[in-house]
Amino acid sequence: MTSRNAEGHAVVVGASLAGLRGAEALRQAGFAGRLTLVGDEPHRPYDRPPLSKAALTGEIAPEATALPNLHALDAEWRLGVAATGLDRQAREVRLADGATLSYDRLLIATGSRARPWSNPTEAGLAGVHTLRGRDDAAALRRALAAGPKRVLIIGAGFIGCEVAASCRALDRTVTLIDPGPAPLARILGQPVGEIVAALHRALGVDLRSRTKVARLEGDASGRVVRAILDDGSEVETDLVVVALGAVRNTEWLSGSGLDDGPGGVLCDEAGYVLDMEGRPDRAIAAAGDVARFPHPLYDGRPVALEHWGHAVAQGEHAGRLLAGAATGAAYAEMPAFWSSQGGVTIKSVGLTEGADAMVFAQGSPKEGRFVVVYGAKGRCIAALSFDSGRWLPAYAEQIAARAPFPPIRVGVDLHGLAVLQPGFPEERTSS
Amino acid sequence: MKAGRLFEAVKDEANRADPYPLYARLRETPVSRQDDGTYVVSTHAAITSLLHDPRISSETLPPSERPRTGNPLSDWIVNPVKDHVTNTHRPFIFRDPPDHDRLRMAVMGQFTHQRVHAMRGRSHDLVADLLDKQSDATSFDLVCDVAYPLPVTVICEMLGVPPEDEPQFHGWATQLASALEPDNLGNEEARAKNITTFDEISTYMRGLIKEKHRHPQDDMLSGMSGESGKDGGAGMGEVDLIATAILLLVAGHETTVNLIANSMLALVRRPHILTRLAGEPDLAPRLIEEMLRYDPPVHFRTRRALSSIDIAGTTIPEGADIVLLLASGNRDPAVFRDPDRFDPDRPDIRHFGFGGGLHYCAGAPLARFEAEAALVALAQRLVHPRLIDDPPPYRSGAALRGPMHLRLAIDGVAPRR
Ligand SMILES: Cc1cc2nc3c(=O)[nH]c(=O)nc-3n(C[C@H](O)[C@H](O)[C@H](O)COP(=O)(O)OP(=O)(O)OC[C@H]3O[C@@H](n4cnc5c(N)ncnc54)[C@H](O)[C@@H]3O)c2cc1C
Ligand code: HEM
Numbered sequence: 001m002t003s004r005n006a007e008g009h010a011v012v013v014g015a016s017l018a019g020l021r022g023a024e025a026l027r028q029a030g031f032a033g034r035l036t037l038v039g040d041e042p043h044r045p046y047d048r049p050p051l052s053k054a055a056l057t058g059e060i061a062p063e064a065t066a067l068p069n070l071h072a073l074d075a076e077w078r079l080g081v082a083a084t085g086l087d088r089q090a091r092e093v094r095l096a097d098g099a100t101l102s103y104d105r106l107l108i109a110t111g112s113r114a115r116p117w118s119n120p121t122e123a124g125l126a127g128v129h130t131l132r133g134r135d136d137a138a139a140l141r142r143a144l145a146a147g148p149k150r151v152l153i154i155g156a157g158f159i160g161c162e163v164a165a166s167c168r169a170l171d172r173t174v175t176l177i178d179p180g181p182a183p184l185a186r187i188l189g190q191p192v193g194e195i196v197a198a199l200h201r202a203l204g205v206d207l208r209s210r211t212k213v214a215r216l217e218g219d220a221s222g223r224v225v226r227a228i229l230d231d232g233s234e235v236e237t238d239l240v241v242v243a244l245g246a247v248r249n250t251e252w253l254s255g256s257g258l259d260d261g262p263g264g265v266l267c268d269e270a271g272y273v274l275d276m277e278g279r280p281d282r283a284i285a286a287a288g289d290v291a292r293f294p295h296p297l298y299d300g301r302p303v304a305l306e307h308w309g310h311a312v313a314q315g316e317h318a319g320r321l322l323a324g325a326a327t328g329a330a331y332a333e334m335p336a337f338w339s340s341q342g343g344v345t346i347k348s349v350g351l352t353e354g355a356d357a358m359v360f361a362q363g364s365p366k367e368g369r370f371v372v373v374y375g376a377k378g379r380c381i382a383a384l385s386f387d388s389g390r391w392l393p394a395y396a397e398q399i400a401a402r403a404p405f406p407p408i409r410v411g412v413d414l415h416g417l418a419v420l421q422p423g424f425p426e427e428r429t430s431s
Numbered sequence: 432m433k434a435g436r437l438f439e440a441v442k443d444e445a446n447r448a449d450p451y452p453l454y455a456r457l458r459e460t461p462v463s464r465q466d467d468g469t470y471v472v473s474t475h476a477a478i479t480s481l482l483h484d485p486r487i488s489s490e491t492l493p494p495s496e497r498p499r500t501g502n503p504l505s506d507w508i509v510n511p512v513k514d515h516v517t518n519t520h521r522p523f524i525f526r527d528p529p530d531h532d533r534l535r536m537a538v539m540g541q542f543t544h545q546r547v548h549a550m551r552g553r554s555h556d557l558v559a560d561l562l563d564k565q566s567d568a569t570s571f572d573l574v575c576d577v578a579y580p581l582p583v584t585v586i587c588e589m590l591g592v593p594p595e596d597e598p599q600f601h602g603w604a605t606q607l608a609s610a611l612e613p614d615n616l617g618n619e620e621a622r623a624k625n626i627t628t629f630d631e632i633s634t635y636m637r638g639l640i641k642e643k644h645r646h647p648q649d650d651m652l653s654g655m656s657g658e659s660g661k662d663g664g665a666g667m668g669e670v671d672l673i674a675t676a677i678l679l680l681v682a683g684h685e686t687t688v689n690l691i692a693n694s695m696l697a698l699v700r701r702p703h704i705l706t707r708l709a710g711e712p713d714l715a716p717r718l719i720e721e722m723l724r725y726d727p728p729v730h731f732r733t734r735r736a737l738s739s740i741d742i743a744g745t746t747i748p749e750g751a752d753i754v755l756l757l758a759s760g761n762r763d764p765a766v767f768r769d770p771d772r773f774d775p776d777r778p779d780i781r782h783f784g785f786g787g788g789l790h791y792c793a794g795a796p797l798a799r800f801e802a803e804a805a806l807v808a809l810a811q812r813l814v815h816p817r818l819i820d821d822p823p824p825y826r827s828g829a830a831l832r833g834p835m836h837l838r839l840a841i842d843g844v845a846p847r848r
Contacts, residue, residue, distance in 0.1 A: 410486065412485045413485070413528040
């Protein structure tokens with residue numbers, strides 16, 4: 001391996017969290033050849049989680065989110081240039097400026113982008129925002145600082161909920177609209193969704209569940225002024241944030257022969273990308289939001305995770321893999337996620353998809369601090385906490401061990417376990 | 432020695448000066464059942480796991496039972512009520528969430544950045560004064576003359592306890608700290624002594640807190656007792672407040688002294704590092720972290736299993752007593768390279784010196800500042816310090832472990848810088 005690592009050209013497409021950590025891991029694992037990072041944003045890698053939190057409320061500037069370099073990289077940066085194509089036979093990446101980069105190993109880390117509002121004309125109205133990158137956050141921050149009274153948020157997923165809470169912290173009037181029965185219910189189930197709903201109502205958010213926005217209307221100058229809901233009612237607004245989830249950035253891979261559906265680029269257990277016939281390409285790995293991979297903890301079912309910690313862990317794994325330094329073990333990092341909204345820190349480990357039972361464990365919803373454990377077919381598959389993250393490592397161990405559900409029947413701050421139905425609404429996504 | 436008796440040997444005073452070879456033997460079985468039914472947890476991984484496990488409880492104190500007096504009023508009414516109050520208002524180091532969290536939060540609110548930082552400067556002055564007193568000495572006892580008075584003065588000033596009362600609760604603190612030694616909990620006489628002491632110090636604290644109520648000052652006791660009057664949210668009642676004040680006082684008395692003494696012992700045994708510290712005071716923070724790994728003041732803490740726990744190939748049964756052997760996890764070769772070497776340049780020291788998880792030491796920042804002030808001044812001002820007794824005599828505790836005296840011969844004390 002060492003001789004192979006002395007030269008060659010590693011190309012990383014997507015210069016964000018997974019790409020940066022992957023590039024660093026390549027170097028850490030002894031890769032001494034040429035290293036190029038390609039990113040379509042003009043910025044060096046930065047952190048996204050603050051963009052819906054402290055960067056919106058103004059506690060930190062959107063520009064103050066640069067990711068630290070943990071290890072020396074000695075890399076060439078091609079920033080502000082998108083990759084537009086991949087030729088695996090020629091081992092070349094085509095760039096938007098016409099250049100090509102030949103690689104002997106490639107890391108695909110192009111992540112995902114915000115799903116836009118379905119009607120392009122309405123999406124183009126002034127005052128309609130999405131939030132994915134630093135520039136989006138800066139634009140939204142500027143718009144909020146201009147002093148609009150009313151903000152309408154479409155979609156009560158994690159980002160929609162965080163934006164709602166941040167806008168309430170800025171004392172804006174906030175309407176949060178979601179077709180589901182409760183915010184986050186699709187991921188966390190109905191009982192927890194109701195707690196999230198109560199949290200937002202307590203923050204003063206006008207939450208409208210089981211409601212859809214039918215269309216957006218602008219004034220003569222092309223500035224959004226109201227939303228028409230599917231029940232025919234109208235909501236006047238000065239600003240709209242569309243938070244309808246993410247779309248994987250895989251278009252540049254079309255024609256490459258890789259299995260790159262809308263769910264992400266499919267990988268094998270080790271992390272190599274697969275072609276349409278299911279054969280791994282051992283020159284190419286994928287990591288982060290863009291990767292879909294069989295998770296050993298979940299019976300090898302392909303999952304794609306939009307989690308910060310996953311982008312780090314899988315990026316590092318892919319870097320080692322491409323440097324020939326991976327142990328051969330399947331990538332099996334425990335999925336973990338956090339969110340903070342309205343002063344509450346929500347954390348989760350494992351994946352809730354497929355859960356058929358849940359229990360409230362430590363703490364209690366009444367106190368606003370609690371742990372929920374999810375089970376499927378009698379095994380423990382996920383745990384979630386509100387302001388009680390300290391218990392999650394223990395549950396992560398139980399999930400990793402596929403312990404029977406509920407895994408812990410008697411413990412500190414545990415007041416009887418009533419098994420509930422998670423009651424997921426239809427239309428699930430994985431994460 | 433049989434594996435099931437190793438922890439017995441750890442508690443034996445004959446092994447106080449160097450328990451580490453016993454810990455190495457214990458680590459051969461990460462969770463080891465001792466003949467008395469106690470489970471000793473000695474590897475880094477297993478300790479980490481249990482520190483975060485909701486199935487283990489810190490409510491390990493046996494029920495309080497005040498001794499019979501022969502007076503029926505006391506024996507049947509007054510003391511049972513007192514026992515009940517004691518049982519339900521333990522200091523929060525011995526309590527589980529949610530009560531633990533509520534009480535701890537109220538305390539942490541008092542450990543303000545300002546207060547702790549003020550004590551940093553104050554520590555430097557105090558150490559300077561203590562060393563000035565030795566300027567004509569050819570030998571002194573580091574424990575009695577520096578390592579003990581410094582943290583005691585600091586905690587008294589922070590809490591707002593009059594320093595002139597200190598001699599009185601010196602003995603109380605030592606007595607109460609013995610509750611951390613497992614054998615004392617099993618011993619009826621020791622338990623009775625603890626209760627008497629607890630009642631005495633409680634009476635003292637109650638008086639002091641009343642005084643703070645009347646004349647609040649800028650100290651932690653005033654802050655906490657003020658809070659108890661308010662909305663009831665973060666506040667605490669008088670009994671909890673007394674227990675908390677006692678906890679802080681004892682913790683401030685019985686731990687940092689060992690950190691300073693253990694550090695000087697290690698440094699005087701390694702004069703090149705002592706010299707290096709004198710010229711490179713920025714080394715102190717890292718050196719102290721390494722010290723908290725290499726020879727920490729708190730060697731173990733006890734817990735109880737609320738339900739059975741499968742860990743590292745062993746099942747700890749429900750109700751079992753558990754010993755988390757923190758000082759052994761600190762020497763685990765699976766985590767630390769060359770673990771028995773004292774190396775202040777060690778990167779990434781994930782030690783258990785301050786415990787971990789929800790009972791992580793509340794006084795850690797304060798203890799670090801105190802130790803830093805003391806060690807830098809000692810390194811810079813003691814001229815050619817030598818150990819008079821090596822190993823030094825140790826205090827009896829195996830959990831709270833440290834030298835009883837650390838007599839140093841010196842060729843003088845350099846003037847303050
Ligand atoms: C507002 C917000 C808040 C979040 N909060 C949390 C949180 O609290 N907790 C949590 O766990 N996770 C959170 N996340 C998710 C987390 O940030 C992502 O999972 C993580 O950023 C994924 O990293 P990545 O490197 O895989 O992808 P990305 O960060 O999406 O990076 C991909 C990069 O590739 C670039 N790119 C795309 N296509 C091309 C191309 N063709 N050529 C060149 N470059 C391209 C993109 O512009 C981007 O810079 C949040 C995300 C957002 C947007
Ligand atoms: C070097 C000095 C110190 C060391 C090594 C030390 C070590 C520890 C350890 C290991 C614990 C964990 C106990 C457990 O898990 O059961 C602890 C808890 C605690 N310490 Fe310290 N300590 C030191 C100094 C202090 C000081 C100066 C104070 C107070 C002023 C203090 C206050 C506390 C308190 C209140 C707890 C209980 C925390 C809780 O239960 O949440 N400590 N300490």
